[in-house]
Amino acid sequence: ERGGNNSFTHEALTLKYKLDNQFELVFVVGFQKILTLTYVDKLIDDVHKEFRDKYRNEFQQKGTLGLLNGTFDFKDDFMRLLRDAEESSKVRAPTVMKTFEQSLKSQKTVKCMIETRGEKPKEKVKNKKNKGSKKEGPEAVAVPGKASAGDKQPSAAGEREELTKDEILQKNREEFFKRHMKAGEKSSKSPKPEAQKEKGKKPRVWDLGNSNAKVLDYSNSATNGSAEACPVEEFDPDIALGDRNREPGRLYDLEYESDDEAEEEKVIQNPSKPSAKKGGLGGMFGMLKGLVGSKSLTREDMDPVLEKMKDHLIAKNVAAEIAVQLCESVAKKLEGKVMGTFTTVTSTVKQALQEALVQILQPQRRVDVLRDVMDAQRHRRPYVVTFCGVNGVGKSTNLAKISFWLIENGFSVLIAACDTFRAGAVEQLRTHTRRLNALHPPESHGGRTMVQLYEKGYGKDAAGIAMEAISYARNQGFDVVLVDTAGRMQDNAPLMTALAKLIAVNAPDLVLFVGEALVGNEAVDQLVKFNKALADHSMAQTPRLIDGIVLTKFDTIDDKVGAAISMTYITSKPIVFVGTGQTYCDLRSLNAKAVVAALMKA
């Protein structure tokens, strides 16, 4: 589902890949990260085309057994393609710098290097001319128009025998500009006669300057002033005016492109595909063609559908950038795929999107809290869970719900009140503890208190309290420690540092990020910044990041469940619990299919 980006970096290697969805092939090229190879994309495209054309029959006819039994001897072709790609990239390599011998400076004597006013300007000018012409030499791509212009320029300057220092400076400047303009034009690879035109610049007139007007005259003495010297542009009235048939003076409306044109476009494209159409009859039958017969999907077909799906997702509260990335990856996955009969583009795209969404929501590693608690029990150490999140998302409430669930399953819980900032935080947890103990009195659990609160009042260091709580739990034999932290904004650097310190020092077994389902684009920012803070401030080689997400206030959103997608996409971690209310029983686990169904519902 993250197929939008086609390159991947791992240690010193970068991998770029290309998918062929029609034959289900993947082409991967790997190269060292430090090298910036310009021909990689072209190489992979060429390899793809050759391989596909060469073995097309085998793919189409023989199926899986053919793939298993067949030999694909591609090595020679690949080496040839690699050599071609390398050659082509060398031609476009940047120009090699001149060596010192080649440069002009070594040819000048020391004496003439000393600048004296007015003395020997001729040599300098001549050298400039040489320099100009020499520069043209080593360059591989010689543009004849430019060379002539270049030669002409210094020669014109060389006519002036006596030049003062200022004039030399100005001459240099002018040449500098012209050279740069030439370089720019060369890269576009079209010899333009404009180099000559530039000389026809009018001289600058400074009111306050008292220098000679003649000196400031940059124009070419030969061509200045005469009107015929200006190369007359070929004035083609048709091109300039455009549509001759329009009424003069009338402003026309913007033309609206109808769907027929789109159909015709499809028809034009399709004959180029060998595997597609049998009998194109014109735009009218385009729609029918789409239903029957095998048609491979192109980007243009999918774009309107994807746009609509993207807007639909954003309307369902999925973060905007995530919706864009999702649609991008679906497009990449479907491009070139052959559709079956009687399937429309819309249905194919919808199904692919649905699969991608389900895949996002179904975690790669399922977090089974009870299983892990049992493991920790066996090792006689408490299982530590830390709750973090921004202000007001429901950390304390859901902490109480989770401790109720744990007690129901027979584990004893110690609640560590590490929220030492918010007024009433400790009292809130004390009330919860009292209630839970009333619901599960010690008598019904073999005489031991199932829930206990560990608190040290307000204003103390949270990390220290957490550490003490964990060692207390170990001594007293509690099974689980739930650590409640203060809510903090992701931009608040000192508080983020404090949280990272708490987690790095105490090394909890599970770090849960509590986020509310009402959040929209903010979810992306919160999670990214939280993860970044945890990674930055941890001393260890592999930092502890967020392990799971608790999605709260789920009962307040109707079917705008997009926040679930945004959060799991950013972290790739599962949603462990879902909070659906304020009572102890309002704790659920996520059902991926139901959420996706609610998302895709129109």
Place this chain on the structure above:
Amino acid sequence: AMAGGLEPHLEALRRELRAPGPALLSVLLALLAVAITLLIWRFVQGRRSSRKAVLLLGLCDAGKTLLFARLLTGKYRDTQTSITDSSAVYRVSNDKSSNVTLIDLPGHESLRLQFLERFKAAARAIVFVVDSVAFQREVKDVAEFLYQVLVDSTVLKNAPALLIACNKQDVTMAKSAKLIQQQLEKELNTLRVTRSAAPTSLDGSATGGPAQLGKKGKDFDFSQLPMKVEFVECSARGSKGEEGDADFEGLEKWLAKVA
């Protein structure tokens, strides 16, 4: 008057039935033909659609794709982590010489459930491939995946035969099938408690499914499952290296039995 009016009609009907005219006869015959065709079609459909697929499931790097290639071609193939399914028809070597469709599914965590969903309805038998060498390390993940396969409602309904193939027996450190069976039973015993105790799902259905694996009071045992479970040892690579054949007679025999 009504009865009087009805009488002649009834008489006419009785006369028709006794000596049916050609039109009525042909209509009746046509209806009969259609009914018989429908019955035959449904019967054939029922027999044909009965799952002819054998799925190869397992964790990543268990050896599914190599096993697949060996069964079909007998040759050793360098394999990569699968990202999509592969299927081919396999001719079983028994007296009936029937065919089954072998389907090799990817084992990667992000893909396995998706492909299982797609193919579980067509499964007549499931081969769950286990890496015997890495088993000690992976026992929790193996058990979790096996649990997910076993509690699936479609699988419980169809009860396809299950074979747990302990692969990679050519390596000296490989665990025996008996040990693997014991460990899996213990792990599944714990799992079914923790999974059924998980909070209920959003739309009300329990995450572990309404099914409870095995019997409640007793420890979990593979014999408590509705389907037939067997354990077999095999080696896709073969003890003689890449040129030799693979050692999986047990697997082949089981496939012959199942087909």
